[in-house]
Amino acid sequence: MFDTILIANRGEIAARVIRTARRLGIRTVAVHSDADAKALHVALADEAVCIGPAAASESYLRGDTILEVARLTGAQAIHPGYGFLSENAGFAAACADSGITFIGPPIEAIRVMGSKAESKRVMSGADVPLVPGYHGTAQDLDTLAAEAGRIGYPVLVKASAGGGGKGMRVVRDPADFADAVAGARREAKAAFGDDSLLLEKYLTRPRHVEIQVFADTHGNAVYLFERDCSLQRRHQKVIEEAPAPSLPDDIRRRMGEAAVAAARAVNYVGAGTVEFLYEDGRFYFIEMNTRLQVEHPVTEMITGQDLVEWQIRVASGQPLPLMQDQLVRKGHAFEARLYAEDPQRDFLPQTGRLVRLRPPAENAHVRVDTGVREGDSVTVHYDPMIAKLIVWDETRDAALRRLHRALADYQVVGVTTNVAFLTAIAGHAAFKDVEIDTGFIERHRDDLLPPPAPVPGRGLVLAALAVLMRRHGEARAAARTGTDPHSPWLLATGWRLNDDNHHDLRFLDGEALRTVTLHFRAGGTYEVQVEGEGTVTASSVSLDDGTLTVVLGAERVRATVVMQKDDITILPGAGLVWRLRLDDPAAKAAETEGGSGKLTAPMPGTVVRVLVDEGQDVERGAPLMLLEAMKMEHTIKAPAAGRVTAVNFAAGDQVAEGVELLSIEIEEGKKA
Ligand code: MV4
Numbered sequence: 001m002f003d004t005i006l007i008a009n010r011g012e013i014a015a016r017v018i019r020t021a022r023r024l025g026i027r028t029v030a031v032h033s034d035a036d037a038k039a040l041h042v043a044l045a046d047e048a049v050c051i052g053p054a055a056a057s058e059s060y061l062r063g064d065t066i067l068e069v070a071r072l073t074g075a076q077a078i079h080p081g082y083g084f085l086s087e088n089a090g091f092a093a094a095c096a097d098s099g100i101t102f103i104g105p106p107i108e109a110i111r112v113m114g115s116k117a118e119s120k121r122v123m124s125g126a127d128v129p130l131v132p133g134y135h136g137t138a139q140d141l142d143t144l145a146a147e148a149g150r151i152g153y154p155v156l157v158k159a160s161a162g163g164g165g166k167g168m169r170v171v172r173d174p175a176d177f178a179d180a181v182a183g184a185r186r187e188a189k190a191a192f193g194d195d196s197l198l199l200e201k202y203l204t205r206p207r208h209v210e211i212q213v214f215a216d217t218h219g220n221a222v223y224l225f226e227r228d229c230s231l232q233r234r235h236q237k238v239i240e241e242a243p244a245p246s247l248p249d250d251i252r253r254r255m256g257e258a259a260v261a262a263a264r265a266v267n268y269v270g271a272g273t274v275e276f277l278y279e280d281g282r283f284y285f286i287e288m289n290t291r292l293q294v295e296h297p298v299t300e301m302i303t304g305q306d307l308v309e310w311q312i313r314v315a316s317g318q319p320l321p322l323m324q325d326q327l328v329r330k331g332h333a334f335e336a337r338l339y340a341e342d343p344q345r346d347f348l349p350q351t352g353r354l355v356r357l358r359p360p361a362e363n364a365h366v367r368v369d370t371g372v373r374e375g376d377s378v379t380v381h382y383d384p385m386i387a388k389l390i391v392w393d394e395t396r397d398a399a400l401r402r403l404h405r406a407l408a409d410y411q412v413v414g415v416t417t418n419v420a421f422l423t424a425i426a427g428h429a430a431f432k433d434v435e436i437d438t439g440f441i442e443r444h445r446d447d448l449l450p451p452p453a454p455v456p457g458r459g460l461v462l463a464a465l466a467v468l469m470r471r472h473g474e475a476r477a478a479a480r481t482g483t484d485p486h487s488p489w490l491l492a493t494g495w496r497l498n499d500d501n502h503h504d505l506r507f508l509d510g511e512a513l514r515t516v517t518l519h520f521r522a523g524g525t526y527e528v529q530v531e532g533e534g535t536v537t538a539s540s541v542s543l544d545d546g547t548l549t550v551v552l553g554a555e556r557v558r559a560t561v562v563m564q565k566d567d568i569t570i571l572p573g574a575g576l577v578w579r580l581r582l583d584d585p586a587a588k589a590a591e592t593e594g595g596s597g598k599l600t601a602p603m604p605g606t607v608v609r610v611l612v613d614e615g616q617d618v619e620r621g622a623p624l625m626l627l628e629a630m631k632m633e634h635t636i637k638a639p640a641a642g643r644v645t646a647v648n649f650a651a652g653d654q655v656a657e658g659v660e661l662l663s664i665e666i667e668e669g670k671k672a
Contacts, residue, residue, distance in 0.1 A: 001316045002026055002076045005103070007045070008066050009081030011371030012388060013294075014041035017079045020308040029073045031066055033059035035381055040371050047073055054381040060084045063091040067098050077101035077315055079308075083383070086291040087114065103315040105290045109266040113288040117160035117198050123285050126265035128258045131277065131284040133200035135160070145177055147199055154202040157181055159188030159195075165235040166191045170202050203284075205437045206277035208232065209244045210289075211259035212299045212307070215268045216314045222324045223256035224299050224307075230436045231425065233347070238418075238441065239403075239425055240335045242298040245396055245434045247278070255283050262288060271296070271311050279437075294337070294388070297369060301333035301392040332399040333392045336407060336422045340384040340415040343449055347418070349384040353377045355414035356546060356562050359387060360406040366391050378415055386412065400432060413562040413569045416577075423575030424448045455509045455570075457533040458552075459578040463568045464505050464516040464528060465550055466561040467582060469543035474623060474635050506583040507568075513583065584634075599636050599662045601655045605629025609651050612662070616644045624662055627655070642666040 004027040007014045018028045018041060030045030035054035042048040049069045052059035059065075063085055070078055078100055080086040089110040095102040104110070113119050117135045124130055133155075134147035148155045148171070157180050159167030167188035169180040181197065189195040207230040215221035228244035229237045243252070259274035262285065271292045276283040296307050310321060340350040357374040360366055370387035378384050389406055393399040404426040410419055425431055425448060430440070441448065455463075503518045519527040521537075529535040541550045548561040560571040566582040608626040612618060618638045625636040625647075642664040649655055 001318075002101070002312070004029060004073065004075045005077045005079055005312070006031065006066065006070045006073065006075035007041070007079050007081065008060065008085055009079070009083070010036055010039060010041055010060060010382065012369045012385070013081035013292075013371075015044055015371050016369050017081060017308050018044045020306055021079075021312065024309060024312065026312070029069065029075050031060070031069055033381070035379060039376070040373055049073065054379070056084065056382065063088070063094055067094060067100065070100050071098065075100065077103050077312075079103040079311070080291070082291050082294055087289070089114065101315050103270070103311050105268055105270045105272060109268050109272075110290045112266050113290050115160065116158065116162060116287060117196065119288060120198070120285070122265050123262055126261050128262045128265070128285045129283060131200040131203065131286070133198060135198040137196075139196055141178060141181060144181055144197065144199060145174070148177055149174065151199060151201050154204070156200045156202040157184045158198050158200060159184060159192060160198050161192035161194040161196070162188060167197075203277055203279045205439060206230075206279040207244070207437050208275065209247065209255065209278045209283065210273045210275045210293075211256055212296070213259050213263045213268070213272045213274055214307075214310055214314070214320055215263050215270065215272075216320045217269055217317055218319045220320045220323065221260045221263050221268065222320060222322070222327060223259050224303050224305065224327060225329050226252060226255060227295055227298055228436065229295060230438050231431075231440055232438060233441045237295060238337060239422065240295040240298055241396075241399075242302045242333050243329060244278075245332075245436075248281070251278075251281065251283065258283075258285070270314055271307055295335050297367060297388065297390045298333040298335045301367070301390060302329045302331055303327060304330070331392055331394045332396040333390060334399055334403045334426075335388050335390045336403060336426070337388055337418075338386045338410065338412070338422070339418045340378040340386055341418055342416040343418050343421040344452055349380075350415045350417075351378050351380055351384070352415040354386070354412065355564060356411055356560070357386070357414075358411040358560075359389070360409040365393060365402050366406050386415075386417065396434075397432070400426060408574045410575070411560050411571055413560070413571070414564075420575040420577060421448055424450075452510070454512065455514075455578045455580060457530040458557075459570050459572065459580070460507060460509075460514055460516050460530045461528045461536060461538065461552065462548055462550070462557070462559050462561060462570050462572070463507060463578075463580045463582075464518055465526070465538055465541050466543055466548050466563060466568065466570075467505055468503075468518060468526075469541060469548070470563060471633060471635075473543075475626075475633070477623065508581040508583050509579075514580075599624065599639075599664070600658050600660050601627065601629070602634065602657070603629045604657050605634075605655060607649045607651055607653045607655060607661070608633065610647055610649070612644050612647065614644055614647050618642065618644060618664070624664075625649075627661070636661060638664060640664075640666045 005021055006029040007017050021028045028045045030042050030048040031051045032042045032048055033052055033054050051065045085091040087110055089107045092102040092107045112122055120130055120135045132151055154170055154172045157169040167184045169184045171177050171180045184197055185195040209226050209228050211226050212224040226244050227240050227242045229240045231239045262274045263272055273289040273293050275286045277286055300307055341347045342350055354374055354376050359368040362368055367390040368387055391399055391402040391406055393402050407423040407426055501520050505516045507514050515531040517529040525539040527535050528538050536552050539551045546560050546562050549558045562569045566584055568580045570578040606628045608628050610625050612624050620638055620641045622638045623635045624638055627634045645665045646663045
């Protein structure tokens with residue numbers, strides 16, 4: 001067994017491999033780019049080495065640098081994770097040349113399975129069923145057209161070297177065949193530098209069912225059942241599950257045995273996945289992935305095995321931990337991939353800071369594999385996956401309920417995510433009823449991607465109450481730093497009453513301006529009126545660590561409310577996200593003044609209270625003066641750390657818009 005392994009990857013898979021290595025008592029070496037210096041995988045490893053700039057081509061893809069680090073740190077083996085160098089035969093060969101174990105299959109198996117056409121030739125020799133088709137070397141149009149006629153339309157034209165659907169064309173009519181071949185050739189040449197094509201019968205409603213296989217260096221090979229990964233969009237998996245629902249047991253066994261035959265045909269060692277299309281009770285080999293896959297946790301959940309442990313044991317020369325007749329499956333598991341992406345803008349990847357990131361609690365039913373923590377950022381440099389949410393239960397229906405619930409509880413604020421989209425799938429009747437195939441997402445697009453709707457009245461009520469609570473907090477803080485312990489800011493209402501006892505707040509909901517009026521009643525109760533909608537009584541309001549609780553009418557309501565300056569994000573549950581922007585003229589004025597050292601009245605009003613003295617040193621953001629204007633209370637804050645050089649007004653003074661209220665001499669180098 002190895003003493004030390006190096007993990008040539010980042011994010012959730014690096015973190016996941018490190019956890020197992022640690023459990024096995026193996027020392028771990030992480031590698032990272034400049035951008036990942038503070039990443040989770042770096043923090044988890046026993047040792048970490050920076051291998052280059054943010055761009056993967058200059059860091060995680062630098063096999064030479066990584067091998068040098070392995071030598072320097074005494075690592076005897078390298079786990080490549082998935083992506084990056086995991087299916088790079090050249091890197092596996094370089095590891096062997098350096099006397100370092102590549103935790104993956106033999107070089108020749110990677111090479112054969114990397115070619116669609118070659119892998120199909122080997123598979124047909126091993127009696128693994130293939131989609132009826134043509135994968136010969138003759139590539140002239142006449143041969144291809146004759147073969148297409150023999151196969152029967154519709155046919156699929158695929159790039160031999162391809163993957164991920166690139167260079168793929170469906171042809172329904174022989175008249176379109178020549179154009180499709182020309183197009184696929186161009187695409188294949190551009191993407192893979194190889195324009196050879198293969199033809200297949202086109203299956204119209206296939207399911208993607210893949211078999212997890214494992215082989216050791218002692219001649220043993222097993223299958224760990226299957227995963228159904230039919231829910232994809234643009235060849236990106238969205239939700240995976242194990243076992244494949246309503247798959248007859250004899251098909252499961254035959255598919256497993258075919259996958260083991262496929263692995264044996266290429267002298268496979270380690271973890272691999274054999275992908276099949278399944279339609280009308282038949283299955284067909286499409287390709288083999290010679291790595292551990294993103295979705296391996298669903299297999300772990302139904303078999304109770306740790307596949308990374310299996311990989312490490314096999315790579316160190318041990319036999320498989322269990323043989324076929326010892327492997328049992330139990331229950332049902334789902335995995336949903338949480339991405340920073342915007343489903344409303346064609347799933348455009350999103351970047352930004354994960355201001356709030358609270359996964360559901362992990363337990364025997366819920367597992368979260370992630371490479372990021374609250375406060376980390378999703379950047380342009382790497383895949384925008386935030387986490388994999390994995391759930392397990394005895395039956396598919398029970399597991400699906402767990403998935404739906406865990407998604408609804410997932411809190412992500414700071415970047416737009418696909419959580420609502422995933423929640424919609426998990427709650428869809430057709431998904432529950434196993435009406436699944438690779439066309440599912442397209443077919444149910446309208447249900448899964450509803451057009452953006454205005455924030456409901458409930459959302460505006462919650463936003464207004466959250467703003468109120470924030471101002472309470474600020475006012476209390478201001479009073480504490482002031483000299484007057486009997487300040488009206490400390491009254492039970494927590495709010496200085498206006499003459500007519502109400503308070504208007506304006507929010508931007510997209511382009512729409514929406515107004516909420518809060519009427520103050522005795523005992524911390526408010527009548528909240530959303531313009532154009534009804535009025536509701538709010539009592540027992542509190543906002544603690546981003547959780548707003550309130551009784552609205554007779555209903556106890558709880559929601560996550562995160563405020564980043566004037567941006568308000570409300571997570572009311574069920575995966576929903578409501579976004580509003582507080583339209584606060586005072587805050588805008590303060591922002592434009594930021595750094596100038598001059599603090600002017602954003603609008604005509606009355607000075608309520610002065611919180612600092614001339615000559616006083618203040619921190620950035622310190623409250624300086626409270627101003628009442630346009631029925632709202634505003635806190636004038638220090639734009640940067642510095643010294644108060646002038647206080648131009650006192651409590652009770654009327655001020656005109658634009659007059660200078662105070663001035664600050666900003667500390668050198670501290671400009672906002
Ligand atoms: C197919 C097919 C239908 N008929 N082959 C897409 C990528 C590649 N890995 C295999 N793919 C397909 N091959 C035949 N003969 C439909 C697909 C396909 C697909 C397969 C698996 C998962 C999602 C998919 C989405 C669209 C098309």
